[in-house]
Amino acid sequence: MSGVLSFQEKLTREFNTFEGNLNGQAQSSIHMLRQQAMKRFVELGFPTIRHEEWRYTNLFPVLQHEYEIMLQSPSQLTQADIEPFLLPHTDANIIVLVNGVYVQALSRLVSSSDALQVMPLAEALKRKPMLIEQHFARYAAWQDDAMVALNTAFSVQGVYIEVAPKAVIEEPIHLISVNDAQRCHTFIPMRHLITIGAGAEVSIVETTSTFCAEQYASLTHSVSEILLAHNASLHLYMLQNDREHAHCVHNTHVYQEAHSTFRSIVITLSGGLVRNTLNTVLAGHGADAHLYGLYLVEDKTLVDNHTCVEHAVAHCTSNELYKGVLDGSATGVFNGKIIVRPHAQKTLAYQSNRNILLSRAASIHTKPQLEIFADDVKCSHGCTSGQLDDEALFYLRARGLGQERAQALLLYAFAGEMTEKIDLEPLREHVESVIAARLHQERD
Numbered sequence: 001m002s003g004v005l006s007f008q009e010k011l012t013r014e015f016n017t018f019e020g021n022l023n024g025q026a027q028s029s030i031h032m033l034r035q036q037a038m039k040r041f042v043e044l045g046f047p048t049i050r051h052e053e054w055r056y057t058n059l060f061p062v063l064q065h066e067y068e069i070m071l072q073s074p075s076q077l078t079q080a081d082i083e084p085f086l087l088p089h090t091d092a093n094i095i096v097l098v099n100g101v102y103v104q105a106l107s108r109l110v111s112s113s114d115a116l117q118v119m120p121l122a123e124a125l126k127r128k129p130m131l132i133e134q135h136f137a138r139y140a141a142w143q144d145d146a147m148v149a150l151n152t153a154f155s156v157q158g159v160y161i162e163v164a165p166k167a168v169i170e171e172p173i174h175l176i177s178v179n180d181a182q183r184c185h186t187f188i189p190m191r192h193l194i195t196i197g198a199g200a201e202v203s204i205v206e207t208t209s210t211f212c213a214e215q216y217a218s219l220t221h222s223v224s225e226i227l228l229a230h231n232a233s234l235h236l237y238m239l240q241n242d243r244e245h246a247h248c249v250h251n252t253h254v255y256q257e258a259h260s261t262f263r264s265i266v267i268t269l270s271g272g273l274v275r276n277t278l279n280t281v282l283a284g285h286g287a288d289a290h291l292y293g294l295y296l297v298e299d300k301t302l303v304d305n306h307t308c309v310e311h312a313v314a315h316c317t318s319n320e321l322y323k324g325v326l327d328g329s330a331t332g333v334f335n336g337k338i339i340v341r342p343h344a345q346k347t348l349a350y351q352s353n354r355n356i357l358l359s360r361a362a363s364i365h366t367k368p369q370l371e372i373f374a375d376d377v378k379c380s381h382g383c384t385s386g387q388l389d390d391e392a393l394f395y396l397r398a399r400g401l402g403q404e405r406a407q408a409l410l411l412y413a414f415a416g417e418m419t420e421k422i423d424l425e426p427l428r429e430h431v432e433s434v435i436a437a438r439l440h441q442e443r444d
Contacts, residue, residue: 003064004046012042014069015153029133030125030155037142038153044146056333056365057304062247062273065217067187070099071156077178077211082106085176085209090426092174092205093118099180100157100190115167116202117160121191124160132160135193139225139281140253147249151223155191158222161204165197165229172203172424179220179246181212190222196232198257203235205427210246217272220248228260230284236262237427238276241269241434244299251277258284265421267431268295268303269438279308282316282344293322294418296411296435297330304333309351311344320351323418325411326362337369338381344374351381356388356414408439 015038022031046063047054077098086094095118096106102120109118125132142149163169179188196202210218228234240248248271254262268274280289295303309318324332334353355364368381388410401409415435422428 004060007063007067008042008045011069011150012038014071018071018154018156028125028129030136033137034153034155037137037149040143041146041149041153044149047146053306053335056331057273057275057302059273062217062219065185065219067185067219070186070188071154072101077106077180079106081211082176082178085178085207087174087205087426087430090172090174090424092172093169095159095161095173095175097157097159097175097177097190099186100177100188102157102159110171111169115164116169116173117162119160121158121160121193122156124193128160131195132193135195135225135227137225139227139255140223140251147221148223148251151189151191151221151251154189155223157189158191158193161192161194163196163200163202166199167197167202168200169202172205174205174207177206177208177220177222179208179210179212179218181210181216181218181245183216185216186218188218188220190220192222192224194224194226196226196228196234198229199231200229201233203237203424205237205239205424207239208242208246208248210243212243212245214245217245217247220246220250222248223251224253226252226254228254228256228262230257231259232257233261234263235423236264237422237424238264238266239269239427239431240267240271240274242271244270244272244301247272247274249275252279254280254289256280256282256284256287256289259286260284261288263290264292265418266293266305267418268297269434270297271301271303273302275304275306277306279310281310281312282318283312285313285315287316289318291318291320291322292418292421294415295322295324295326295332296415296438297325297332298327300329302331302333304335306335308337308339309349310339310341311347311349312341313343314345314347316344317348318350321418322353323414324353324355324364325358325414326355326364327358329359329361331362332364334364334366334368334383336367336381337371338379340370340372340374340377340379342373345376347374347377347379349377349379353383355383355385356411357385358387404440411439412436
C-alpha cells in the first residue's frame with residue numbers, strides 16, 4: 001500500500017512539473033480539463049479490488065515498482081529494432097511510438113495525405129485546437145474512472161489520426177507502441193484521438209511490444225477515443241503478445257453515428273497484467289458493432305476484458321463473442337455489459353463468453369450483463385466455462401491421434417473461430433502461426 005501511495009504522490013509532483021513546462025498552453029481549455037482530471041484522480045485514487053469493476057484484477061502488486069514516468073523520452077531505438085514488430089508481407093501505414101512518443105523517423109505513411117493525416121497529439125492541439133477540443137475527453141468519461149482521469153491529466157503523448165470523409169484507406173494503419181524498459185521501471189501514458197469521416201473505411205492494427213531487462217517492469221496506460229461519423233467503417237485489431245513483466249491498461253472508447261460499422265478483434269496471447277476496456281455507444285440509427293476477443297494465456301498472466309455496448313437509439317445491432325483458453329496459473333476475467341436505453345426500440349444485441357480451462361490452477365471470472373430499458377428488443381447473453389470435450393477427445397484418439405495432438409487440434413479449432421474473423425490475411429497468418437506454435441500444432 002505504501003508503494004502505491006508513493007507512486008500516486010510522484011504522479012502529483014510530475015503533473016506539477018508538466019504544468020510548469022507548458023508555457024502559453026497552461027491557460028488552454030484542454031489543460032483546464034487536465035487539471036480537473038488530475039484533481040479527480042487524487043480524490044478517487046487507484047482502483048482496488050473493492051471496486052466492483054476491478055474485483056478480480058488487483059493493480060496494487062503492479063504499482064509497487066518505482067516507475068519513471070515517461071512524458072518525454074528521446075528514442076534510442078533504430079529501424080532494425082522495430083523490424084521484428086512489423087507485419088510481414090504488408091504494405092501498411094506504420095506509426096511507431098517509443099515510450100509513448102511518436103517517432104516520425106521510424107514511421108512510414110503510404111496513403112495519400114488528402115485521405116489520411118497523422119501527427120503527435122501535442123502537435124494537433126496546436127494546429128487544430130478547435131477540432132481537438134470538439135472531441136477530446138468527450139467519449140472517454142473520466143469523472144468516475146480513476147484510470148481514465150489519470151490518463152486525461154497526462155494527455156500529452158500519443159497520436160491524432162484523421163481519415164477524410166469518403167476516403168477508403170486500402171493500406172491498414174499499424175500503430176506500434178514500443179516500450180523501452182531496459183534501464184528502469186517505466187510508466188508510459190498515451191492518449192490517442194481518431195476521427196473517421198463520413199463514408200470512410202479503414203483498418204487499424206494496434207500492437208504493443210517491450211524491450212526490458214529481467215529486473216525491470218513496464219506499465220502502459222493508453223486511452224483511445226474514436227469517432228465514427230455517418231456511414232463510416234472501422235476494423236480494429238489489437239494484438240497483445242508481450243513479456244511477463246510488461247503490464248498494460250488499455251481503454252478504447254468509440255462513438256458511432258448513424259449507419260456506421262465498428263468491428264473489433266482483441267487477441268491476447270501473453271503479458272503480465274492485461275486490462276482491456278472497450279466501450280462503444282451506438283448513437284445513430286442503423287449503427288452496428290461487432291466485438292470479438294480471444295485470450296490464450298498461460299503461466300501467471302492475468303487478462304481482464306471489460307466491454308460495454310450502449311444502444312442509445314433505435315434500430316441498431318451488436319454482436320459480441322469472447323473466447324478464452326487458460327493454462328498454468330493464468331487468470332481470465334470477462335465483464336461484458338449491454339445497455340439498451342428507453343428509446344432504443346428494435347435493438348438486436350447478442351453476447352457470449354466461452355472458456356476452456358486446461359489446469360486446476362487456472363481460473364476464469366465471467367459476468368455477462370444486460371440492462372434493458374426498452375420493450376421491443378431481442379437480446380441474449382450467456383457464458384460457458386469448462387474443460388475440453390471428453391467425447392471429442394475420445395473420437396480423435398480412436399482415430400490414432402495421441403493425447404497431446406488431439407488436445408492441440410481441438411484447441412486450435414476452438415481458437416480458429418476467432419482467427420478466421422481477421423480479414424487482414426498477413427495478420428491472420430501471423431496470429432495463427434503464433435497460436436500453432438503455442439499449441440505445438442502444425443498448420444495445414
